Amino acid sequence: MFNNFRPREGETVYLQVHDFLKQMIRTAALQPHDKLPSTREMVGRLGVSRNTIIAAYNQLELEGLIYSIQGKGSFVQEAAGPSVAAWEMNWNSRINDYAGVAEEMDPLKHGVRPERGMIAFSSIAPDEKLFDLNNFKRAFLDRVSIEGEVVLNYGYAQGYQPLIDYLRGYMESKGTDMFGKDILITNGFTEGLDLLLSSFRKRSGRILCENPTHHSALRLFRMHGFEVRGVAMEPDGLDLEQLEAALAEQAYDLAYLIPSYHNPTGIVMSPDKRVEALRLFGRYGVPVVEDGFSEELRYSGAHVAPLIATGGAGNGVAYIGSFSKILFPGIRVGWLAADRELIDALESVKRARSIHTSTLDQSLLYQYLHNGYFDKYLKKARQVYKSRYEAAVHACREHIPFVRLSGDGGLHLFVELDPAVDTEILLDQCYEQGVVFTPGETFYTDGGGRHTMRLGFSRLTEEQIERGISVIGRTIRTWEPANE
Amino acid sequence: MFNNFRPREGETVYLQVHDFLKQMIRTAALQPHDKLPSTREMVGRLGVSRNTIIAAYNQLELEGLIYSIQGKGSFVQEAAGPSVAAWEMNWNSRINDYAGVAEEMDPLKHGVRPERGMIAFSSIAPDEKLFDLNNFKRAFLDRVSIEGEVVLNYGYAQGYQPLIDYLRGYMESKGTDMFGKDILITNGFTEGLDLLLSSFRKRSGRILCENPTHHSALRLFRMHGFEVRGVAMEPDGLDLEQLEAALAEQAYDLAYLIPSYHNPTGIVMSPDKRVEALRLFGRYGVPVVEDGFSEELRYSGAHVAPLIATGGAGNGVAYIGSFSKILFPGIRVGWLAADRELIDALESVKRARSIHTSTLDQSLLYQYLHNGYFDKYLKKARQVYKSRYEAAVHACREHIPFVRLSGDGGLHLFVELDPAVDTEILLDQCYEQGVVFTPGETFYTDGGGRHTMRLGFSRLTEEQIERGISVIGRTIRTWEPANE
Numbered sequence: 001m002f003n004n005f006r007p008r009e010g011e012t013v014y015l016q017v018h019d020f021l022k023q024m025i026r027t028a029a030l031q032p033h034d035k036l037p038s039t040r041e042m043v044g045r046l047g048v049s050r051n052t053i054i055a056a057y058n059q060l061e062l063e064g065l066i067y068s069i070q071g072k073g074s075f076v077q078e079a080a081g082p083s084v085a086a087w088e089m090n091w092n093s094r095i096n097d098y099a100g101v102a103e104e105m106d107p108l109k110h111g112v113r114p115e116r117g118m119i120a121f122s123s124i125a126p127d128e129k130l131f132d133l134n135n136f137k138r139a140f141l142d143r144v145s146i147e148g149e150v151v152l153n154y155g156y157a158q159g160y161q162p163l164i165d166y167l168r169g170y171m172e173s174k175g176t177d178m179f180g181k182d183i184l185i186t187n188g189f190t191e192g193l194d195l196l197l198s199s200f201r202k203r204s205g206r207i208l209c210e211n212p213t214h215h216s217a218l219r220l221f222r223m224h225g226f227e228v229r230g231v232a233m234e235p236d237g238l239d240l241e242q243l244e245a246a247l248a249e250q251a252y253d254l255a256y257l258i259p260s261y262h263n264p265t266g267i268v269m270s271p272d273k274r275v276e277a278l279r280l281f282g283r284y285g286v287p288v289v290e291d292g293f294s295e296e297l298r299y300s301g302a303h304v305a306p307l308i309a310t311g312g313a314g315n316g317v318a319y320i321g322s323f324s325k326i327l328f329p330g331i332r333v334g335w336l337a338a339d340r341e342l343i344d345a346l347e348s349v350k351r352a353r354s355i356h357t358s359t360l361d362q363s364l365l366y367q368y369l370h371n372g373y374f375d376k377y378l379k380k381a382r383q384v385y386k387s388r389y390e391a392a393v394h395a396c397r398e399h400i401p402f403v404r405l406s407g408d409g410g411l412h413l414f415v416e417l418d419p420a421v422d423t424e425i426l427l428d429q430c431y432e433q434g435v436v437f438t439p440g441e442t443f444y445t446d447g448g449g450r451h452t453m454r455l456g457f458s459r460l461t462e463e464q465i466e467r468g469i470s471v472i473g474r475t476i477r478t479w480e481p482a483n484e
Numbered sequence: 485m486f487n488n489f490r491p492r493e494g495e496t497v498y499l500q501v502h503d504f505l506k507q508m509i510r511t512a513a514l515q516p517h518d519k520l521p522s523t524r525e526m527v528g529r530l531g532v533s534r535n536t537i538i539a540a541y542n543q544l545e546l547e548g549l550i551y552s553i554q555g556k557g558s559f560v561q562e563a564a565g566p567s568v569a570a571w572e573m574n575w576n577s578r579i580n581d582y583a584g585v586a587e588e589m590d591p592l593k594h595g596v597r598p599e600r601g602m603i604a605f606s607s608i609a610p611d612e613k614l615f616d617l618n619n620f621k622r623a624f625l626d627r628v629s630i631e632g633e634v635v636l637n638y639g640y641a642q643g644y645q646p647l648i649d650y651l652r653g654y655m656e657s658k659g660t661d662m663f664g665k666d667i668l669i670t671n672g673f674t675e676g677l678d679l680l681l682s683s684f685r686k687r688s689g690r691i692l693c694e695n696p697t698h699h700s701a702l703r704l705f706r707m708h709g710f711e712v713r714g715v716a717m718e719p720d721g722l723d724l725e726q727l728e729a730a731l732a733e734q735a736y737d738l739a740y741l742i743p744s745y746h747n748p749t750g751i752v753m754s755p756d757k758r759v760e761a762l763r764l765f766g767r768y769g770v771p772v773v774e775d776g777f778s779e780e781l782r783y784s785g786a787h788v789a790p791l792i793a794t795g796g797a798g799n800g801v802a803y804i805g806s807f808s809k810i811l812f813p814g815i816r817v818g819w820l821a822a823d824r825e826l827i828d829a830l831e832s833v834k835r836a837r838s839i840h841t842s843t844l845d846q847s848l849l850y851q852y853l854h855n856g857y858f859d860k861y862l863k864k865a866r867q868v869y870k871s872r873y874e875a876a877v878h879a880c881r882e883h884i885p886f887v888r889l890s891g892d893g894g895l896h897l898f899v900e901l902d903p904a905v906d907t908e909i910l911l912d913q914c915y916e917q918g919v920v921f922t923p924g925e926t927f928y929t930d931g932g933g934r935h936t937m938r939l940g941f942s943r944l945t946e947e948q949i950e951r952g953i954s955v956i957g958r959t960i961r962t963w964e965p966a967n968e
Contacts, residue, residue: 019663085796092825095829106836149615279569313570316571353675356816
């Protein structure tokens with residue numbers, strides 16, 4: 001009866017033996033007071049070491065599932081407590097398409113995951129080595145001594161008032177006219193976008209965005225059942241002719257744009273295009289959701305005002321902000337700046353769904369900003385990321401036979417290769433050499449981009465950047481001899 | 485042209501003047517280089533003090549909307565920057581029913597809000613004066629010194645591993661068989677329930693629950709478009725006959741239950757009923773979502789195992805846990821314990837919607853628990869809340885002519901009055917005497933309960949409890965002379 005034990009690779013063997021026996025006790029294949037085979041006998045039956053069997057028996061005994069009698073062996077314990085009302089559900093049959101799409105498009109369940117020691121261009125998370133933990137500690141102690149226990153109790157759905165006020169000023173400093181507009185604190189950019197999409201009336205059921213675009217946004221669009229129409233990117237942002245044609249052709253519920261350091265292309269949309277694009281959206285009555293995710297990471301050139309600022313006194317743009325690509329993404333605080341009526345509705349949705357964002361995290365972020373630590377930190381972070389950015393651009397120029405290279409700042413570059421190169425296959429080949437990146441297809445609205453890739457450099461040293469990109473370049477050249 | 489200024493009560497007057505003038509500049513009622521009336525003249529026109537006018541002008545000048553010339557006065561500035569692309573959206577027309585229900589059922593937008601100094605029985609938030617901030621600080625410094633910057637960077641959607649492991653053990657200590665089950669960390673109970681409802685396939689589109697039940701759950705059911713069927717409560721929990729009749733009559737997608745210290749009635753469901761109810765749900769194949777929100781607040785009697793423990797090796801119960809009614813609700817950390825397949829799907833939804841719960845908050849909570857502070861704190865909190873509970877029970881018996889009084893522990897009592905008493909009207913009358921509570925109707929699935937109320941005592945002193953309840957009692961007696 002112990003013959004169908006098959007150890008699975010990569011899992012602790014004694015726990016597998018434990019689970020196997022527990023299952024037999026559960027299903028009454030082993031009855032109360034049945035004697036278990038001795039650990040010696042079990043070695044032969046299960047084909048694992050005696051120490052493994054002993055560890056499994058010990059664990060079962062700890063849990064009260066078996067008991068042992070000195071010199072006699074181990075026996076199955078009687079089920080404890082009142083008679084249970086156990087029954088089985090098939091949960092998978094209860095999961096809807098919304099969750100199904102989330103699983104299907106979950107990068108951690110399908111993508112290639114770098115192993116330890118590999119050079120990973122797949123991340124655009126900030127480098128935690130840059131975080132100034134001491135100032136963060138100071139902010140914590142400051143805030144706690146000012147607010148006391150209040151930072152640990154319930155707050156309001158709209159957010160922590162001092163942080164709201166601070167961000168209002170911050171948006172104004174970016175040129176935004178906040179008159180008639182308001183701020184809602186969210187659990188990062190992602191929750192902000194999800195709150196919006198959840199609350200949006202579907203009329204056409206269609207969303208317009210840049211192609212390629214942020215894959216997490218694409219995933220949310222699809223989860224919410226929206227059809228997605230992409231508009232191609234030019235070196236200075238959205239192709240306006242294509243945009244106008246798309247607007248003329250069909251109706252859209254909203255447009256989603258990343259005008260600065262666009263994900264994945266890294267392109268900054270020019271000021272003139274911003275004005276022109278907004279006029280077009282206004283003419284067709286399509287509201288714009290602006291993703292300002294790494295606007296702060298400018299290394300050169302002038303500051304370009306966000307779309308919400310370009311929109312002046314108008315209310316057609318809802319801006320989603322985040323410091324997560326620079327500052328402490330682990331604390332999950334972002335914000336929405338938009339028309340007051342919209343914020344008012346979303347505040348109720350936020351309250352219904354998660355009450356509010358952590359009071360502690362909001363108040364710490366506020367204190368950190370208030371103490372002026374952010375500006376100092378940003379200066380340092382910009383310097384480091386700028387060097388990595390330049391190293392990445394240099395290495396790409398040196399090693400990669402690209403058709404187009406883009407990235408005006410931020411934490412990543414985007415590479416377009418000869419259309420004959422398939423970056424999914426390229427990834428497999430680079431993986432074997434210890435280098436990974438993000439194949440571009442995942443960012444495309446239309447299944448295109450198989451010859452593109454995103455290279456995130458935020459967590460790599462300049463030396464790793466040079467070495468990794470040279471591996472990618474060499475692999476492209478040898479893999480595609482026909483193109484040489 | 486300045487005649488239509490009408491100051492609104494409760495808002496800072498100079499900001500209102502500022503907004504009024506800004507609007508005139510915006511709409512071009514005031515043109516570039518128009519001279520504004522002197523501050524003296526404005527006093528007469530707007531009917532506010534001169535200091536108010538000066539403050540408003542200063543603010544407008546700060547924002548670059550007006551400029552002043554020494555000895556000449558203030559003038560409207562020309563619009564700065566490139567031509568804007570301002571346009572107006574009617575956001576209200578873009579909001580869907582989901583958000584509409586959230587607004588409609590938002591207690592902070594419709595309910596009576598206590599003023600400062602009132603005795604408020606409307607809250608069941610913990611009393612922050614009990615929080616042991618020093619141990620929390622210690623946990624912060626401990627965790628930060630162990631983990632370093634990692635606590636501030638991105639984590640995984642399922643949660644912070646040490647906290648997951650801790651909660652797994654915690655669920656086992658409540659008697660739960662975690663074999664084949666897993667944990668997902670959420671932003672409190674509310675997000676846990678919302679994740680579940682969002683991901684649930686609608687078959688019948690119907691949910692079964694206790695009547696009355698937690699109003700935040702009711703709101704989420706309605707936002708997600710579920711029809712709700714309530715089953716009456718007996719002093720030891722769900723009326724099983726009604727339950728069986730309801731199950732036999734119709735199909736349900738799921739059942740939502742609060743078996744311990746039920747909100748709002750405070751009833752603890754008896755162990756026998758738990759077994760019997762679970763058998764019924766099993767027979768009809770209806771999965772159960774168990775809300776364990778204040779299970780820890782037992783003041784007397786034996787521990788009753790949660791339904792998920794009663795379910796033994798079965799997987800039909802999904803448990804949502806939270807420490808928010810005891811420990812630090814401001815940090816928004818809760819958990820789901822359920823079948824592994826279900827957790828796996830919800831993990832992807834969580835990742836898509838908010839990436840993960842704050843790494844900082846999770847790691848602090850873990851350290852706090854790990855350091856053993858929770859047990860010490862719980863002992864102290866139980867003692868304090870027990871005294872308040874007893875004071876509340878005593879005062880109700882003394883002052884309130886109730887038909888039924890319930891509450892076996894937790895942070896609130898539930899009072900059923902003579903059906904002739906309308907607690908909405910009673911609330912208005914008590915409000916005038918400085919006392920507020922929660923009228924019961926909001927908890928009912930069927931518009932019933934107009935003669936009931938919930939009394940939360942967690943944040944009140946024993947003296948306030950006695951005084952407040954005596955006011956309520958007196959008001960009932962004088963308001964309903966027909967019943968005397």
